[in-house]
Amino acid sequence: MKNNAQTELLHAERKAPQYISTVQPPLFRASTIIFQNTDALFNRHWSDPYDYSYGTHGTPTTFTLSDQIAQIEGGKYCLLAPSGLSAINLVNSCFLSHGDEVWVADNIYGPNMHHLRHLESRYGISVKVYNPMDVESFQPSKRAKLIWLEAAGSVTLEFPDLVGLVNKAKTAHVLTALDNTWGAGLAFNAFDFSEQHLGVDLTIHALTKYPSGGADILMGSVVTQNKELYQQLFQIHALQGICVSGDDSAQIQRSLASMRMRYAHQAESTLKILNWLQQQEPCVQVLHPAAPDSAGHSYWKEVCSSAQSAGLVSVIFKAAYDLTAIRKFCDSLQLFKLGFSWGGPISLVMLYQLNEMRTLESDHLQSGILVRFCIGLEHADDLIADLKQALQHLPLL
Numbered sequence: 126m127k128n129n130a131q132t133e134l135l136h137a138e139r140k141a142p143q144y145i146s147t148v149q150p151p152l153f154r155a156s157t158i159i160f161q162n163t164d165a166l167f168n169r170h171w172s173d174p175y176d177y178s179y180g181t182h183g184t185p186t187t188f189t190l191s192d193q194i195a196q197i198e199g200g201k202y203c204l205l206a207p208s209g210l211s212a213i214n215l216v217n218s219c220f221l222s223h224g225d226e227v228w229v230a231d232n233i234y235g236p237n238m239h240h241l242r243h244l245e246s247r248y249g250i251s252v253k254v255y256n257p258m259d260v261e262s263f264q265p266s267k268r269a270k271l272i273w274l275e276a277a278g279s280v281t282l283e284f285p286d287l288v289g290l291v292n293k294a295k296t297a298h299v300l301t302a303l304d305n306t307w308g309a310g311l312a313f314n315a316f317d318f319s320e321q322h323l324g325v326d327l328t329i330h331a332l333t334k335y336p337s338g339g340a341d342i343l344m345g346s347v348v349t350q351n352k353e354l355y356q357q358l359f360q361i362h363a364l365q366g367i368c369v370s371g372d373d374s375a376q377i378q379r380s381l382a383s384m385r386m387r388y389a390h391q392a393e394s395t396l397k398i399l400n401w402l403q404q405q406e407p408c409v410q411v412l413h414p415a416a417p418d419s420a421g422h423s424y425w426k427e428v429c430s431s432a433q434s435a436g437l438v439s440v441i442f443k444a445a446y447d448l449t450a451i452r453k454f455c456d457s458l459q460l461f462k463l464g465f466s467w468g469g470p471i472s473l474v475m476l477y478q479l480n481e482m483r484t485l486e487s488d489h490l491q492s493g494i495l496v497r498f499c500i501g502l503e504h505a506d507d508l509i510a511d512l513k514q515a516l517q518h519l520p521l522l
């Protein structure tokens with residue numbers, strides 16, 4: 126049968142030859158996945174992730190990435206979502222129902238808190254904000270269904286007593302979910318962080334940060350070691366049509382090869398910058414788990430056995446510096462760019478007014494405007510020189 130040119134073009138053989146071997150795996154882009162025959166169609170099991178049936182359920186490209194993320198984080202199963210926040214939403218919508226309580230650390234990633242407040246006002250879920258640095262008062266109630274943890278906490282970078290918190294959660298039979306973006310699966314193993322092999326039930330990870338490393342791709346993951354939890358998540362993932370593109374997955378998978386080195390390098394530069402910032406007179410408090418006076422320094426040392434940390438450091442400026450002065454400082458920076466996110470090649474700066482962000486009192490924090498630096502891959506000396514020239518724009522007090 127001779128077809129027309131257009132039809133011939135469409136039906137050209139698409140199979141990759143078996144003998145070719147490349148460093149990066151082949152990339153699959155698919156909405157439709159073609160069944161070999163009606164037997165294959167009728168025998169498909171959409172709930173078996175490796176029984177390819179439709180693009181939203183995954184392709185070999187997305188599974189290559191999810192397997193690698195599960196492995197890096199010390200879990201067994203992984204689901205991908207189009208952003209870190211979408212991964213958070215997947216956990217919340219899977220495990221929370223009307224009447225449940227969700228417990229959330231006061232220093233959790235801000236948009237997670239906003240999302241939970243939305244669930245509270247619309248879906249009858251109650252939100253209990255706890256102080257992650259006060260294990261003694263941490264006592265989840267009978268209605269508690271899910272506990273959110275983050276180590277180190279967003280923006281203020283306190284490192285909580287994970288062992289103490291997770292022990293209490295387990296005693297109360299409440300699910301634990303850790304936002305693992307800071308540790309990226311490298312600083313500590315979220316599923317096994319104590320001598321008693323204690324770990325959380327679930328992690329979410331903004332792959333947008335270190336795994337992408339390029340400040341150009343958005344993606345998130347949920348990882349667990351527990352098959353039952355995975356199956357529940359898998360179902361909601363499919364029902365909500367949560368999926369990621371093959372192209373984005375391949376880009377992140379490619380960046381994973383260098384993630385460990387980037388993380389270590391950015392951590393090292395951050396320590397150098399941290400030491401320098403501590404000597405600067407306008408900075409009243411420098412926040413980073415490696416700083417001995419930082420909240421939770423000893424817990425960080427205990428859990429992050431190789432004393433690893435992400436490339437984030439926050440500074441609280443003397444309260445006498447008002448917003449205008451701090452804006453001037455931020456606007457004077459040349460190498461540090463003003464923007465959200467972190468883990469990319471370019472260093473970033475962001476300013477925060479803590480009194481608008483926290484529900485509970487934070488006795489360990491000085492008052493003053495907070496500036497967070499995300500250290501990129503520039504030479505640390507150049508970044509310090511940039512900070513130095515920008516500090517000169519602050520008025521003399």
Ligand SMILES: *Cc1c(COP(=O)(O)O)cnc(C)c1O
Pocket residue numbers: 207208209210211234279304306307331332333334343344345466
């Ligand atoms: C960035 C971030 C997220 C959300 O990731 P997006 O991909 O930007 O939605 C979640 N948690 C933490 C700690 C983050 O830094």
